[in-house]
Amino acid sequence: MTTAEMILYYDDVSPPARSVLMALSALGVKDRTKLVHIDLFNAGHFSEEFIKVNSLHTVPVLQHGDLTLSDSHAILMYLCDTFAPTGHDLAIPDTVTRAKVFNRLCFNNGFLFQREADVMRKVFSGEITDPSDHLYPIEETIDALELYLHESRYTALDHLSVADFSIMATLTSVNLLTPITADRWPRVVEWYEEMQALPHYDDQQRAGVEKIGEMYREQMKSVQ
Numbered sequence: 251m252t253t254a255e256m257i258l259y260y261d262d263v264s265p266p267a268r269s270v271l272m273a274l275s276a277l278g279v280k281d282r283t284k285l286v287h288i289d290l291f292n293a294g295h296f297s298e299e300f301i302k303v304n305s306l307h308t309v310p311v312l313q314h315g316d317l318t319l320s321d322s323h324a325i326l327m328y329l330c331d332t333f334a335p336t337g338h339d340l341a342i343p344d345t346v347t348r349a350k351v352f353n354r355l356c357f358n359n360g361f362l363f364q365r366e367a368d369v370m371r372k373v374f375s376g377e378i379t380d381p382s383d384h385l386y387p388i389e390e391t392i393d394a395l396e397l398y399l400h401e402s403r404y405t406a407l408d409h410l411s412v413a414d415f416s417i418m419a420t421l422t423s424v425n426l427l428t429p430i431t432a433d434r435w436p437r438v439v440e441w442y443e444e445m446q447a448l449p450h451y452d453d454q455q456r457a458g459v460e461k462i463g464e465m466y467r468e469q470m471k472s473v474q
Contacts, residue, residue: 254314254315256313256314257283257312257313257314258271258283258284258285258313259286259300259303259304259309259313260310261288261289261290262457262458263290263291264309264310264458265363265419265420265422265423266322266323266416267309267322268422268458269416269418269419271455272415272419272448272451273325273326273329273330273412275450275454276340276450277333277334277338277340278333295307295308295309304318310322310325312325314328321359322416323356326355326412327342339411340410353406354417355413355416357391357398358420359416361391361394362388362395362424363420365387366420366423366424369427370423370426370427373427376473379473381427385427385428392424392435392438393435395435395438396434396437396438399437400437405417410448418455419455422455422462426463426466
């Protein structure tokens, strides 16, 4: 199975897609992955061809042999299980480590990303013209993240894990809606800056972050 071709359907404006790109790069398997760009802002995810891949029309989607995964958090865990060698930072050696990483992935999936995405979708649809009135649920989750980062050096463990990729990618979009400042969230800022210094950040995150940032600023100008 590990030798089968991998195909990743993605758009780098999507935080979940960028988290998977980070993992592929960190695990050294991006070069053997076929990347298929799905243009979210031009309805590429509603194309007949892509709906055959994922009827929920979301990215990322990973195909590996006969396996298709359509949730970034499931993809991240699968990549660790399949490609992280023993001793690698992203390897998950036991059930306790797995539970800790999975717990933080669920935090991102169920709270941080969902709350950010709900506001961001409404901004781009024009339903929300002033995000400042809709930030409390997002800020509440960052408060929780601040507490988590007092419990361990990284979001799930005392070393890097795929949970960090997932949460960091979401925070790049959160930072457009509400600046993440050290006066309220000092540990989050410290960790976030460390994540931005990772060797794979510039290659796998920066272009998508800048692209969605420019789109967001243009959208806000259009409604003012």
